[in-house]
Amino acid sequence: MKQKVGLFAAGVSAALAVIGALSPERVENLRLDFALFLVRQLRFEIGIILIIGILIAIPKTLKTRILARVTRNFPTFKGRPREDKFVFVIILILVLFIPLINTPFLLYEGLRATFTRVSFYRAWLYSSYRQELFREGLAREGAGDSHKALYYYRRIIQFFPDDPRNSLVQHKIDYVENQIKYAGTYVERSMSLEKRQGLRRQSFFLLVEGLRLDPTNDYVRNEVRTRIAKLSNENTPLEFFNAYKSKDEAKAQRLLNEWGWYLFEDDFTKGIGVGQPTNNPVDIWKEYSFIAGLTAEEFHSAVKKSWELENARKVLEWSTSLVGPNG
Amino acid sequence: MVILLGVIDVSVFLLRRKFQAINESVRSPSYSTQALKLPEFDPVLDAIHRQGLYHDFKYSGRNSSSAVLAVRKKEFRAKDLLAANEYESLYCFLHKMRMEGRLEDEFDTLKSWVERAPAEKPFSWWQQGYFLSYIYETYLEPAGQSLKNSQYGRARWLAIEAAKRVRMVNMRASSNPELRNGYNQVLLTEALLWQPKVSFGHPREIGILFDIVDSDFDKSHFEELSKLAVDPDIAPLRSYWLGVYEFRSKNLPAALDYFKAASGVHENPKLKNLALLMQARCLFWIQNNTDTNSNATGGTVPNNLNSAATIQRLEELMPGIDETSYRDAVQYYIEELKRSRA
Numbered sequence: 001m002k003q004k005v006g007l008f009a010a011g012v013s014a015a016l017a018v019i020g021a022l023s024p025e026r027v028e029n030l031r032l033d034f035a036l037f038l039v040r041q042l043r044f045e046i047g048i049i050l051i052i053g054i055l056i057a058i059p060k061t062l063k064t065r066i067l068a069r070v071t072r073n074f075p076t077f078k079g080r081p082r083e084d085k086f087v088f089v090i091i092l093i094l095v096l097f098i099p100l101i102n103t104p105f106l107l108y109e110g111l112r113a114t115f116t117r118v119s120f121y122r123a124w125l126y127s128s129y130r131q132e133l134f135r136e137g138l139a140r141e142g143a144g145d146s147h148k149a150l151y152y153y154r155r156i157i158q159f160f161p162d163d164p165r166n167s168l169v170q171h172k173i174d175y176v177e178n179q180i181k182y183a184g185t186y187v188e189r190s191m192s193l194e195k196r197q198g199l200r201r202q203s204f205f206l207l208v209e210g211l212r213l214d215p216t217n218d219y220v221r222n223e224v225r226t227r228i229a230k231l232s233n234e235n236t237p238l239e240f241f242n243a244y245k246s247k248d249e250a251k252a253q254r255l256l257n258e259w260g261w262y263l264f265e266d267d268f269t270k271g272i273g274v275g276q277p278t279n280n281p282v283d284i285w286k287e288y289s290f291i292a293g294l295t296a297e298e299f300h301s302a303v304k305k306s307w308e309l310e311n312a313r314k315v316l317e318w319s320t321s322l323v324g325p326n327g
Numbered sequence: 328m329v330i331l332l333g334v335i336d337v338s339v340f341l342l343r344r345k346f347q348a349i350n351e352s353v354r355s356p357s358y359s360t361q362a363l364k365l366p367e368f369d370p371v372l373d374a375i376h377r378q379g380l381y382h383d384f385k386y387s388g389r390n391s392s393s394a395v396l397a398v399r400k401k402e403f404r405a406k407d408l409l410a411a412n413e414y415e416s417l418y419c420f421l422h423k424m425r426m427e428g429r430l431e432d433e434f435d436t437l438k439s440w441v442e443r444a445p446a447e448k449p450f451s452w453w454q455q456g457y458f459l460s461y462i463y464e465t466y467l468e469p470a471g472q473s474l475k476n477s478q479y480g481r482a483r484w485l486a487i488e489a490a491k492r493v494r495m496v497n498m499r500a501s502s503n504p505e506l507r508n509g510y511n512q513v514l515l516t517e518a519l520l521w522q523p524k525v526s527f528g529h530p531r532e533i534g535i536l537f538d539i540v541d542s543d544f545d546k547s548h549f550e551e552l553s554k555l556a557v558d559p560d561i562a563p564l565r566s567y568w569l570g571v572y573e574f575r576s577k578n579l580p581a582a583l584d585y586f587k588a589a590s591g592v593h594e595n596p597k598l599k600n601l602a603l604l605m606q607a608r609c610l611f612w613i614q615n616n617t618d619t620n621s622n623a624t625g626g627t628v629p630n631n632l633n634s635a636a637t638i639q640r641l642e643e644l645m646p647g648i649d650e651t652s653y654r655d656a657v658q659y660y661i662e663e664l665k666r667s668r669a
Contacts, residue, residue: 038342049334182426189428201478209372212365267480267523290528293558302477302527311368318366 012050041120044113130160134169144215144322146176183214187223198261199227201307208312215319224316228309237263237303241296244288252284263303370472371485374465375426392416394440403439405432418461425465434492441495452503455496459509462489467513470520474537477530479523490517490597497652508543515540518567518597525560532561536568544571563592567602574609579616583609596649603644604653610637611660618667634668 019039039046077085137152153173157166187210193203204227211220236259243252260269268288291299367373391399394417399410405424414420417440424433441458443450450458466489473482490513498510519536520526526533532555539548549572555565570585583606590602614637641661648654 053334185427201481205369205372208368209376212368213376265478265480265523267483268527290524290560293528298530302530305477308369308476311366314366315368 044117126160130156130163133159137172141172141176144319146180146214147216150176150180179213183210183212183217183220186210186213187217187220199230200261201265204231204307204312208315211319212315215315215322218323221316221319221323224312224319228312228316231262231307231309233259233262237300238296241291241294241299244284244291245296247285249284256284262307265306370476371469371481374469375422395420398436398440401439404435405429408432409436418457421461422465430488437492438495450496452501452506455498455501455503455506458496459493459498459506459513462492462513463509466492467516470516471537471541474520474526474534477527479520479526482526483520483523486513486517486520489513494652499652499656512540512543514597514601518595518601519564521595521597522560529558529561532556532558532565536564539568544568544575546572563589563595563598563602567598567605570602570605574605579609579613583613590647600648600650600653603648604650604656607641607644607657607660610640611664613637614664615667634664638664 019036077088133152133156137149137156140146140152141149150173153169153176156163156169157173160166186206190203190206190210193200193206197203207220207227208224211217211224214220236255240252240255240259240263242248243255256263294302365376391413392415395409395414398417399406405420409420414423417436421433421436424430424436437458441450466485470482470485470489473479473485493510493513498506501507501510516537519533519540535548535551535555539545539552542548552565552568552572555561557565566585567589570582570589573579573582573585586602586605586609590599590606592599592602614634617633638661641657641664645654645657648657
């Protein structure tokens, strides 16, 4: 048993010597260096854990034997002369003199160690909290909830104003703020355009872009949903094309007046009176002669593609998936 | 001892978990590629989003870039805005203008930067390269994608905007072939997309012609181009494109014929102007080559009669050209030929 204890003590002291000797300059491995840093920082905790572990690990019989040996030689003053007691007190004072002198220093060292511990754990905790906030912010941003992400990023700046890594967080804040700001601007512009001209490609694209940049905005999502439903008009292009091919002027004229904005871009309808029924009828065969060479499918697909409805639907689905089915 | 080891093991495990979580959060793709997570939507808005949103509009650096400082000295519409903030680069400011839909301000700022006073440093070739790549990324590339999306009016508008900006700097005389090609590409795209109705009626053909311009007249497209149906709307464009192939393979008389055929179009003034300019170039180089050959074979005097005829033909081309820079180029050819005759 004595050998074992001796070996253990020798092992611990050797390990401490090695750890003390391995300074960061000597260690090439960053991970090992960090492990050593950790051991150095946590040496008191490791010591306490070792003592508690040893106390628990020692067999009970051994414990009672050690206790018995310590208490067996404890001096008793039963039946001793008074002088002996006096001498004992003198010896005790002499023996305890050096420790008593050292006690304030030990207390000071102990307090320093305690404060070091506290600041270390506080820094660690703060750092973890900062990381946690950043991670939460990233998760919210990834989930499309820019407002929540902004809240977390701003908390970091608020709690850790002097952190040198804050430029990174500030960049994220600027990015998300830009996103929200431009989402609002685009939606506003889209609404104003639509108010003036009615639903057009440009206003529709701006509205969907507003949703894409701020996908959790319920109002914009509903607006986009309404527009997509209105634009999911499968028959009109084919009807117009067939009317054009079969020279059905009245029908073609009517469709053009009602759905000219849907079938063609503004460039194709500008200045030829589309949308102003009967006042200024368009010479359809002349103005739209370019569609004569197309097939019905080609015309239909061109109209559909020009609205980018597939992509708009994907944006809407993506936005809905971020807020859940009830959003 | 076993308990002690257990305690150490558990604490090491917890620590490892903690560090792993921190590492993962830093390496998380959501951090570095946030923009990519957004679904793709519209090419024009995508381009604006891609370039604009990543710019630090609240630039907290010490000073603005030298270009911003240079532009601040001038008078233009958005001067107050540029003076109010620090910008990392002028392109950052331009992207901001585009994101806010202030295209006239963007145009004006670009113009005030590009059109320098003679006393200032010249617009160097690498600055021209940046300028060209800005135009390519913000206008020309989205124009091509709009074409694929059957947005012919929009594609035309983008091509016109690109050409309007690229005309600020005359790169035709640049010694850098890439700049010359980029410049010509913008102007050709404008001519190609000038008539949206033609694009709507012939999407496949216009797509092929666009790809040829985009690939800088790569020979792999030549066969495809030759097979294009000779439709009256497409024929002038096809002739011009074939003319460029011939011109590049130094078959100048054949190229001249193609350009003549292309210049007959009246609905597309941009193509007509370009075709007339190319005719002038062909005539000049045919004459120049003849002169050089006759000099090489011992002839002491160039063929003055032919030269006079060429000058006359060049002068006949002049009234049809509307663009000032093209007229200047033709004027230069005439003067060169006159000088060689003298």
